Amino acid sequence: MNTSENRQKRSIARSWLWVGLVVLLIVGGILWSQMSTVRLAAKSYVFGYPLVMTDLTRNSFIHTVAPANRLVNMAQFPEADFQVFVRPNLDTLYTQAWLDMDAGPWVFEVPASSRYLVMQFLDAWTNVFASVGTRTTGDKGGRFLLAGPDWHGQVPEGMTLLRSSTRINWLLGRVQTNGKSDYPAVHAIQAGISLRSLDDWQQGTVIEALPFQLPKQLPPSPLFEMRKLGPRAFFGQLSMLMEDNPAAATDVAAVAELEQLGVRVGEGEPRWNWLQEHAVAVGMWLAEREMNAALESPKVLVNGWNKAPKHMAAFGQDYGLRAVVAMYGFGANLAAEASYFNAKVDARGEVLQSGQRYRLHFAAGELPPAQAFWSLTAYDMNGYLIPNPLHRYALGDRDKLVYNPDGSLDLLLQSEAPGEQQLSNWLPTPRSGPFTLTVRIYLPTQRLLDGQWQMPGIERF
Known part of the structure; x- marks a missing residue:
């Protein structure tokens, strides 16, 4: 190749290089001009x-489960093959309804009950604006009038006004349930919970709650x-x-x-x-x-546990937390109602794995500080319950646990059953793959809410 041809190729290359630089500058300038938009x-x-x-x-629920403004009661806990939603709760049975406040106001009634329950009302932005139950109204029950921002009528005598600032609202209630044998008692409480329009209440019209039934074909x-x-x-x-x-x-x-x-x-x-x-x-x-x-990747772990923030469900201007909870924990309780601890690593920071044996040790006097009750539930990495021969998916203070002589407690987390003497304290884990744990503490004490009490680390042994 002669010198003239080399010079020509170098000239062409330089030309393309300049073209590339110009294009890059133009594209970069365009992108930079849109950075504020991004x-x-x-x-x-x-x-x-x-x-x-x-x-x-709301749209998914009212088109596949129950119409708007109708109370729906869940009658039983899910089993291990239940994969409709992740991290199901095995402590309470649910009562819920999606409300259109423009069609109200609504009369909501709760029967007297000595057991723990909470009926929380969330606005359209997922903040809890009212909470009825053990913590707030005691065990006497009550009658409440739910009204939207534009209603200005007279509140009937004997009713407490609950005012929402949004048209869409969600009632999500929970009633303490102590295992399958406790279903009849819970169903009796659910039967005393009612929701109807003010007009229906004034006319004495009874609106029956609907049983929760999954649609034959699950929606996306x-x-x-x-x-x-x-x-x-x-x-x-x-x-x-x-x-x-x-x-x-x-x-x-x-x-x-x-x-x-x-x-x-x-x-x-x-x-x-x-x-x-x-x-x-x-x-x-x-x-x-x-x-x-x-x-x-939570920013703060204590002993391997991630604790839900104190302002859960009363988010204020913490829009990031509010969005994350809407994404993966829709309908969260107020922290004063229930505090949640989640772990996917042990005390050494290593991922919880099948094939390993773990112990969760609570020192005497350091059990989860619940004024109602507490539980520990195991899930696989997809958030589903773990099949096991005992059909045991959670343990808690309502179970027949065996405490150590000094009053401390050891819960065993492993896939294989331990010896007969330890069987009551065994929470089965998967036979393959990693897993996660969730602790739910209902009506936590102020000591927990203030951060003075923390979950102990999960020990491998």
């Missing part, structure tokens, strides 16, 4: 996530439906929902950021150009990645 989209997605998730969850999960929403669909839905389910007065800055993004209450889908829409999509992707990271 940031606003990420923050706004986190802010609005719970409201859209509420709407998706709300989480799956959420991930299908593109930028215009998500923010358009958020815009329309905020018309009847307004943000709190303290959310004024977040609402202003939505407006900067082009999302205005009641206007539906934003009018973005192609570049803006793709910048918003990037922001949504980044936000969801951060939400998943926060769930998978």
Whole structure:
């Protein structure tokens, strides 16, 4: 190849290099010009996530399980083959209803009961705005009037007004259930819980609760439906929902950021150009990645346990926590009702694995400080119950546990059954793969809420 040809090829290469640099600068400039949009989209997605998730969850329920404004009672605990939702609770049976406050107001009645129960009402943003039951109203029961923000009628004598700031509300109630043999007692309590419109109550019309029944064909999960929403669909839905389910007065800055993004209450889908829409999509992707990271890698572990924050279900302006809970713990209790500890590692920080034997040791006087009761449940890594010959999926203070002579307690976590003398304290773990644990402490003491009591580490032996 002669010198002239070499010079020509070098000249062509330099030309392409300059073209590449120019394109890179143009693309970089365009991306940089949209960085503010990406940031606003990420923050706004986190802010609005719970409201859209509420709407998706409500729609799924009322189209497949029960219509809106009807009370639904769960009659029994799930077994190990139950895989409809993750981390099922084996402590309480549920009572629930999705309420449209514009069709109300609603009269809600709870019977007198000496056992622990809580009937919590969540607004459309997943904050608990009212809680009825053992902690707040004692064991005498009561009659309550649930009203939306625009109702200004007369509260009938003998009723307590519970006021919501949003049109959509969710009643999620729990009644303490001490195993399968306790079902009849719980069913009797559920039979005394009622929900009906004020008009029906005044006319003496009885509205029977419905039994909880899973649909023959399960719908896609709300989480799956959420991930299908593109930028215009998500923010358009958020815009329309905020018309009847307004943000709190303290959310004024977040609402202003939505407006900067082009999302205005009641206007539906934003009018973005192609570049803006793709910048918003990037922001949504980044936000969801951060939400998943926060769930998978908690910032603070004590003895290997992650504790739910004290402001759970009363989130205030902690929009990040509110969104993460909406994603993977929808319908969480107030911390004062129940505190949760979750672990997927032992005291040494190593992942909990099948084939290993573990012990959870509570020193004398250091049992979970519950004013009601506590439980420990094991799940596989997908959040499902673990099959075992005893059909035992949880242990707690209502079980016939064997305590050590000094008053301490050892719970054994392993796949193989221990000796006969230790069988009552055995919680089966999977025969293969990692697993996780959840401790639920109902009506925790102030000592726990203030962080003075912590779960002990899980020891391998």
